[in-house]
Amino acid sequence: MCGGVEVAGRYTESGKPVRVYFPNPKAALPMLQADGSVEWLPWGRRQEQEGKLPATGWARVDSISAGKWARFHPREVWIVAERFMEKDPAGVSHWFDLEEGQAIEGLLVAAGEERRVYVVTSLPPPGCESIHGRWPLVRLAE
Template sequence: MCRAARFQFEGRRFEYYFTQYRARLPLLLQTGHCSLVTWGRRRNESGGFPFGASVRLASIQAGHWDALQPKPVKIAIPEFMETDVMGHEHWFQVMAGQYLQGMLAQKGNQLRVYTVQLDCNAEDTFFENWPRIVNSPF
């Protein structure tokens, strides 16, 4: 899963690891502006959202998230961090015009964003999963 993100929002630089309290990610809106939304749910947080930072694309397609009104969103970050199968951290840059795909979940008036993950073949890569990268425009 995407474990950390670096980005700028309203002139400030942010670096959030998912495990941090109140970790948030910037979502690109169709207006071209960004909005910060709470990233997933940590084990020590209350609420009705599932635990974790990410969701597998196949589980969205299978309808497992339908109760939370899932919507595809674009996460506007220039850098993200993944951990390889040996536990080492690696930072990656996102190319201009590309975004991490997110899934916006809603429960009542609360929103959470989860990164969308693709499964990787351990024989072909050093990572167990990888964030889905999408292009603009909307």
């Protein structure tokens, strides 16, 4: 389900790679902008956080297609990362590298002044079903 991402130093303030994990209430994800820069926005919303947007960090591709996110004015975005992490049923972390030019598909949504980005998920690729039943959509960044 993508519990974490590693972001390359070229996209961070420190210039060093950063790992971001969803359980951290301050977790934010870098979205690629048209000019090549990035904008960091909060990664979803946790149950205990204030806000009107869904309390989750993920958006299923089938729920997006069904219009369940429409009231939040969704916009497809690209999350730049070097790799992402999935935990298997035993709680063991597995890191998966993205290839050059790939990004994780995100869904940028808003409610009033609140803006957050959610990782878009679908079924896992063949051979990865035993790790987790939902997988981030990884595509070539457009």
